[in-house]
Each structure stands twice: as C-alpha cells, then as structure tokens.
Amino acid sequence: MIELRGLTKRYGDKTAVDHLTFSVRPGVVTGFLGPNGAGKSTTMRMMLGLDSPTSGDVHIDGKRYDQLRDPLNHIGALLEAKAVHGGRSAYNHLLCMAQANNIPKKRIGTVLDLVGLSDVSKKRPKGFSLGMGQRLGIAAALLGDPKILMFDEPVNGLDPEGIQWIRNLMKHLASEGRTVFVSSHLMSEMALTAEHLVVIGRGKLLADTSMADFIAKNSRSFVRVRTPQPERMRDVLGSVGVMPVFEQDGGMQVEGIEPARIGELAAWYQVVLHELSPQKASLEEAFMQLTAESVEYVARDQASQPGRQPDRGAKPVRRKR
Numbered sequence: 135m136i137e138l139r140g141l142t143k144r145y146g147d148k149t150a151v152d153h154l155t156f157s158v159r160p161g162v163v164t165g166f167l168g169p170n171g172a173g174k175s176t177t178m179r180m181m182l183g184l185d186s187p188t189s190g191d192v193h194i195d196g197k198r199y200d201q202l203r204d205p206l207n208h209i210g211a212l213l214e215a216k217a218v219h220g221g222r223s224a225y226n227h228l229l230c231m232a233q234a235n236n237i238p239k240k241r242i243g244t245v246l247d248l249v250g251l252s253d254v255s256k257k258r259p260k261g262f263s264l265g266m267g268q269r270l271g272i273a274a275a276l277l278g279d280p281k282i283l284m285f286d287e288p289v290n291g292l293d294p295e296g297i298q299w300i301r302n303l304m305k306h307l308a309s310e311g312r313t314v315f316v317s318s319h320l321m322s323e324m325a326l327t328a329e330h331l332v333v334i335g336r337g338k339l340l341a342d343t344s345m346a347d348f349i350a351k352n353s354r355s356f357v358r359v360r361t362p363q364p365e366r367m368r369d370v371l372g373s374v375g376v377m378p379v380f381e382q383d384g385g386m387q388v389e390g391i392e393p394a395r396i397g398e399l400a401a402w403y404q405v406v407l408h409e410l411s412p413q414k415a416s417l418e419e420a421f422m423q424l425t426a427e428s429v430e431y432v433a434r435d436q437a438s439q440p441g442r443q444p445d446r447g448a449k450p451v452r453r454k455r
C-alpha cells in the first residue's frame with residue numbers, strides 16, 4: 135500500500151505537485167494519469183525518495199522510503215528505460231544491484247527468465263533495443279521480489295507485442311496481490327490495464343475512482359443523425375419527447391432512443407436521412423475533457439481557438455430554436 139498525504143512539491147514558484155492525497159491499494163493495477171507536465175514523474179520520484187517533498191508525506195507500507203530496510207525488497211520501480219551502466223552485461227548490472235541490496239544471487243536468473251532476457255544475459259545493454267532495455271528495467275524492479283511496483287510510462291515507444299507483454303505482466307503482478315502503480319498520459323491504454331484510476335492535472339488530484347465507474351460515467355452513447363431536413367427531424371424527434379443536440383457541422387446527436395426507432399420515425403414522416411449511426415464517446419475524450427483546464431502545453435491551432443474541443447463531437451453545440 136502506498137499512501138500520500140498532502141504531498142506537495144514546488145520548484146521556485148512552480149508547484150509541480152499540489153497537495154496530493156490518495157492511496158494505492160494492493161491486488162489491482164492503479165493507473166496514474168495526467169497530461170504532459172501534470173506532475174506524475176515528480177510524484178513517483180518523491181514516492182521513491184529521489185526527490186523530497188516541500189510539504190506532506192508519502193508512506194510505503196506505513197514507512198517513509200528512507201525508513202525502509204533494503205528498500206528494493208519493498209518497492210521496485212521502472213523510471214527510465216535506459217538508465218543502465220552501458221559497460222556491464224545485463225547479468226552483472228543485476229548482480230551489482232543484488233549485492234548492494236542483500237538480494238540472493240539466484241533471484242537474478244529468476245527475473246531474467248521472467249522478462250525473457252536469459253539468452254542475452256551476457257550481453258551489454260547498450261546494444262539492446264528499447265523493448266529489451268525496458269525488460270531489463272523491469273527485471274531490476276522485480277529483483278527484490280517487492281510487494282509494490284511502480285512503472286513510469288512503461289509502454290512509451292514499444293511495439294504492439296511489447297505493449298501487450300507489459301500489460302499482461304502488470305495484471306499478473308497485481309493478481310499475485312502486489313500493489314501495481316503505473317503512469318501514463320493515454321487513457322485508452324489504461325482502460326485496458328488498470329482497475330483503478332488516479333488522475334492529476336497541474337499537480338492537483340482530479341479523480342480517484344474505479345475504472346468501471348469512470349467508464350460508466352463517461353462512455354456516453356448516442357446516435358448521430360444527418361439529414362438535409364434538420365428542422366423537420368428535430369420536430370419529429372420532439373414529438374416523441376426527444377431533444378437532439380446539433381453539432382457544429384450540422385449533424386445532430388440524439389440520446390435516449392434506439393437507432394432503429396429513429397429510422398422508423400424518419401420513414402413514417404418522410405424525412406430523408408444521410409446518416410444514422412450509433413456512437414460511443416471515447417474514454418480518451420472523457421479524459422481530455424477532465425484534464426482540459428490543466429493541459430500545460432497546447433498546440434497552437436487549439437490554443438488560438440477558445441472552446442475548441444480536441445476531438446470530433448466531443449462537446450456538441452446547442453443551436454438556438
């Protein structure tokens with residue numbers, strides 16, 4: 135279990151982490167989400183004692199990191215893929231870590247097997263691909279057989295096979311009862327991996343919720359209707375108590391009625407339809423809306439258009455009647 139209480143980090147007048155209070159529980163993968171610059175890495179560094187908080191604290195199984203004996207036996211982390219001494223073989227890299235942390239040598243073979251690097255254990259990591267480097271970083275995190283694991287953007291730059299491997303590994307580690315905390319700026323990736331979500335923006339907590347709740351609240355479904363007779367269609371829908379919402383490009387979003395029923399009504403009242411398609415607002419859209427206020431760096435074309443939504447149909451515009 136990881137517990138943060140009022141965790142705050144300031145760099146000069148910049149508040150990178152702003153009074154974060156939440157807990158990360160064992161047995162599930164917890165996704166740590168936020169746009170670039172939200173403060174995820176800074177938070178993780180403070181969890182690992184690599185940075186000290188300006189105020190507040192973080193406890194790993196009830197203790198501060200610096201109070202843990204043999205910390206690698208409690209918490210393992212993958213922060214930067216290639217932060218490895220290039221001159222040592224993969225085996226020797228892990229050996230140095232094991233010796234420095236009172237970890238039995240036999241764990242090295244176990245973790246190299248687990249991440250699929252046994253065949254290249256004598257090779258130097260500087261010749262490794264990004265995916266192999268990532269696997270070595272994970273082997274290092276698992277070396278002390280810790281109950282808590284932390285991964286900072288572990289799938290960045292990986293191919294689909296590597297992404298799937300890491301996803302399955304994280305789920306497996308959680309199913310063994312471990313605490314698994316993984317950061318990402320991609321909601322779609324987290325939806326496939328995490329059971330719990332912590333979302334931050336500009337260092338502040340925006341959501342601490344189960345993935346199921348987040349999906350239930352945010353995956354709004356609606357029907358997109360396009361017709362050359364929008365006013366007439368609006369009246370037809372109004373006659374059955376449904377109020378469409380017009381989109382900027384003239385289409386309309388209709389909620390609370392099945393597409394088949396809309397088609398039947400249109401046929402009955404002789405309204406021509408050009409589109410009748412069921413839609414689901416994506417989780418990525420919901421995440422972008424949640425964090426929209428807190429995005430630090432916005433592409434110029436978005437920034438120059440106040441109110442512009444990042445994705446098609448993310449927020450419909452109501453047209454005056």
Ligand SMILES: Nc1ncnc2c1ncn2[C@@H]1O[C@H](COP(=O)(O)OP(=O)(O)OP(=O)(O)O)[C@@H](O)[C@H]1O
Pocket residue numbers: 145148149150168169170171172173174175176177319430
């Ligand atoms: N050492 C530092 N000195 C000054 N500012 C810093 C320092 N480290 C981080 N920051 C600032 O703190 C904020 C949070 O950065 P952080 O790297 O924790 O965010 P992040 O959520 O991990 O972002 P990303 O997804 O881009 O890695 C950013 O505005 C960053 O510029």
